[in-house]
Amino acid sequence: MxxxxxxxxxxxxxxxxxxxxxxxxxxxxxxxxxxxxxxxxxxxxxxxxxxxxxxxxxxxxxxxxxxxxxxxxxxxxxxxxxxxxxxxxxxxxxxxxxxxxxxxxxxxxxxxxxxxxxxxxxxxxxxxxxxxxxQPAKKLCVSCHKMDCGCAGAGIVHQSQSEMFLGREGAGVKRMPSPHVRVMKKRCVHCHMTKEDPEAVAKHGGHTFIADMSVCSSAGCHDSADNSMAAKLPQYRAEIEAKMKAVKAMLDAAPDKTLQEYLDAKLNYDMVKGDSGYGLHNMPYANALLDYSLSLKSKLE
Ligand code: HEC
Ligand code: HEC
Ligand code: HEC
Ligand code: HEC
Ligand code: HEC
Known part of the structure; x- marks a missing residue:
């Protein structure tokens, strides 16, 4: 009681x-x-x-x-x-x-x-x-969409848009910023927030932050007549994905996963994968990263 x-x-x-x-x-x-x-x-x-x-x-x-x-x-x-x-x-x-x-x-x-x-x-x-x-638009997106947070746990690169766009932090490859860095003062905002009518609710751009290939021609930058970017992209993507597959096979087969060369090859792979899955924000850099990984093959066997 x-x-x-x-x-x-x-x-x-x-x-x-x-x-x-x-x-x-x-x-x-x-x-x-x-x-x-x-x-x-x-x-x-x-x-x-x-x-x-x-x-x-x-x-x-x-x-x-x-x-x-x-x-x-x-x-x-x-x-x-x-x-x-x-x-x-x-x-x-x-x-x-x-x-x-x-x-x-x-x-x-x-x-x-x-x-x-x-x-x-x-x-x-x-x-x-x-x-x-x-923060100014230029710094805003980069403050979260970066891989060097040091908090997601060792070895986790779950996203890498900033590093890919700015072309840095990869292993064994020189700095290689996307040509867009020079011409897009608001960086990510430039492509991800562009929308036709500022007063209307949009499905792409604006505060959805969803970019699509139509942004490539929206500011008169790339030719829209032949829709060149949208047509070229699948081809770029296929090339990168083939290389990613080769690097993945190499990493899976490596007997010693503590070697520095293994970690370098894996970092580059994870960076490309962490950027829309195939390095979309900087294709030349994505190619260079994967090429460097592949060049380490003999050291990993
Ligand atoms: C991820 C960052 C981010 C988030 C989250 C965000 N905004 Fe924004 N917002 C921006 C940026 C960047 C601009 C400026 C865009 C430019 O310079 O073209 C902006 C512009 C605006 C503007 C003025 C221009 C416009 O598009 O109407 C308003 C109003 C606004 N935001 C309201 C909001 C509200 C309300 C929310 C919450 C639902 C929100 N924002 C969430 C980044 C953000
Ligand atoms: C406060 C941190 C933060 C900031 C600042 C930020 N993001 Fe994000 N963003 C995130 C997170 C976290 C996600 C993952 C959301 C999820 O779970 O799908 C994300 C997802 C996205 C996506 C995928 C959207 C989707 O619908 O799946 C895009 C595109 C994006 N962000 C662009 C931007 C752009 C452009 C800016 C700058 C204007 C920005 N972000 C600023 C944290 C941020
Ligand atoms: C430096 C900023 C940052 C920190 C810190 C961070 N994340 Fe993220 N996270 C992001 C962004 C940005 C995205 C969106 C990536 C994209 O859409 O490509 C994301 C996406 C994700 C996703 C959905 C996509 C996926 O990869 O599966 C999960 C789950 C996630 N994060 C878990 C975590 C966990 C768990 C932690 C803490 C241990 C964490 N994140 C810490 C920025 C961060
Ligand atoms: C040159 C234009 C352009 C710039 C600049 C740009 N992006 Fe993108 N981004 C795109 C396009 C196009 C896609 C693919 C959208 C799709 O899948 O249709 C994309 C995809 C993404 C995704 C994946 C969206 C998803 O649905 O998973 C994220 C996250 C993202 N971008 C973040 C960023 C961040 C952060 C920056 C700045 C560092 C940035 N982007 C700069 C054009 C751009
Ligand atoms: C009590 C009502 C109220 C609340 C709550 C409120 N706001 Fe506002 N906000 C306003 C008013 C009024 C303006 C000025 C509107 C204008 O200039 O058109 C404004 C302006 C803004 C703008 C500038 C828009 C532009 O065109 O540049 C942003 C961004 C914004 N608010 C974000 C926020 C965020 C984020 C929150 C929540 C943390 C918030 N507001 C909460 C009333 C409010």
Whole structure:
């Protein structure tokens, strides 16, 4: 009997504490985003960023919802790699305002995270950059789409668009930036956010960030009459994929997987694979990386 009372007493006490913690945090968030948080749909967790309250009906928001960035947290949790809180730095955003000082007791980690690569991963009302970007467009995408994060675990290259585009970090090959680096001042944004009508919701470009081959001719750069790029791509792709197959076979057959030559050959392979699967962002560099890997064959046998 005594235990039951003790249990009930403790439950009530805990409940009260949790209740006051929640109230407390909401008071704080009201202070921070005054008119918004006072609305009816107060988020269940103070971490939810809530930009949709004011921006939800804009094309940017609706485009974002359709595509990869809005699924980044779910894909992270359901994905094949070991989870760490450090993964959130690229897979989940919107916690910048949560300092221990202002929000004591609110720590975000794999269990408590709620946002994907959301608006505040890239924008902040306190920023002075154009479009309130947290970093200039040139640096923004590269800050996550890079392989040198040092947190995904040794030997994991799950994406490498920046290194491939900039033509660096591979083994045994000189620097070889894509010719696009020179002409595209906003880099990734140039191809991945181009859309015809800025006011309309698009299926490609804009905040879907989905590029397709139509961008090649959109700024009058490549000839659209013969749709040259879209026609050439399958051929480039087939060449690269054939080389990748050869490197893969070589890596699989290598008896000593600790040799530096093995690690170099594998790094180059993983980089090409980590870039849209076949090195799309810099075909000449992808070819050079794979050629170097193949040149190591005799050392691996
Ligand atoms: C805060 C980190 C972060 C930033 C900044 C970022 N990305 Fe991403 N991006 C991701 C993650 C994580 C994914 C994987 C999402 C998933 O799980 O499918 C992704 C996926 C993508 C995809 C695949 C989309 C799809 O629908 O499958 C494209 C394309 C892309 N990003 C382009 C960009 C571009 C262009 C920029 C710069 C404007 C950018 N990203 C900035 C983290 C980021
Ligand atoms: C430096 C930024 C960064 C960090 C840190 C990071 N990721 Fe990613 N991750 C990305 C980006 C960018 C993509 C999208 C790649 C693409 O679409 O080509 C991605 C894609 C993924 C995907 C989906 C695609 C795939 O390769 O299967 C999974 C799962 C994933 N990451 C897991 C993790 C895990 C687990 C961690 C932590 C151990 C982590 N990531 C840390 C940037 C990062
Ligand atoms: C991965 C980074 C990224 C994310 C996530 C992102 N944006 Fe953007 N946004 C950009 C960039 C880059 C630009 C500037 C594009 C340019 O310079 O052409 C931009 C521009 C804008 C603009 C002004 C131009 C336009 O396209 O209307 C608005 C409004 C905007 N974003 C709102 C949002 C909202 C709302 C969200 C959340 C749903 C969001 N953004 C998420 C990167 C991002
Ligand atoms: C209380 C309503 C409200 C909330 C909440 C809100 N915004 Fe805004 N935002 C505005 C208003 C108003 C503007 C100015 C609109 C304009 O200039 O057309 C603006 C402008 C912006 C712009 C600049 C668009 C451009 O054309 O360059 C971006 C980007 C943006 N907000 C992102 C965000 C993000 C990210 C969040 C969530 C962290 C957020 N906003 C939350 C009201 C809000
Ligand atoms: C020259 C134009 C161009 C530039 C610059 C560019 N991309 Fe791409 N990117 C593309 C095209 C085209 C695709 C392929 C889309 C498809 O499969 O139809 C693509 C594919 C991708 C994908 C894979 C999308 C998916 O669905 O899995 C990611 C991620 C990506 N790019 C990120 C980036 C990042 C980050 C940068 C900057 C470092 C960048 N891109 C620069 C044109 C470009």
């Amino acid at each position: 005594k235990q039951v009372f003790l249990f009930l007493g403790l439950s009530v006490l805990m409940g009260t504490i949790v209740f006051f913690m929640l109230c407390g945090s909401e008071t704080v968030s009201v202070l921070h985003a005054a008119p918004v948080a006072a609305e009816t749909s107060i988020p269940k967790t103070p971490f939810a960023e809530g930009c949709d309250k004011c921006h939800g009906s804009e094309p940017a928001y609706q485009e974002w919802q359709q595509a990869g960035h809005s699924h980044a947290l779910v894909n992270l949790i359901e994905g094949p790699y070991e989870l760490r809180t450090s993964c959130l730095s690229c897979h989940s955003g919107g916690y910048e305002v949560f300092s221990e000082r202002v929000y004591p007791g609110h720590t975000y980690n794999i269990e408590t995270a709620v946002n994907a690569v959301s608006c505040s991963s890239c924008h902040s009302h306190t920023s002075r950059e154009e479009h309130l970007l947290v």
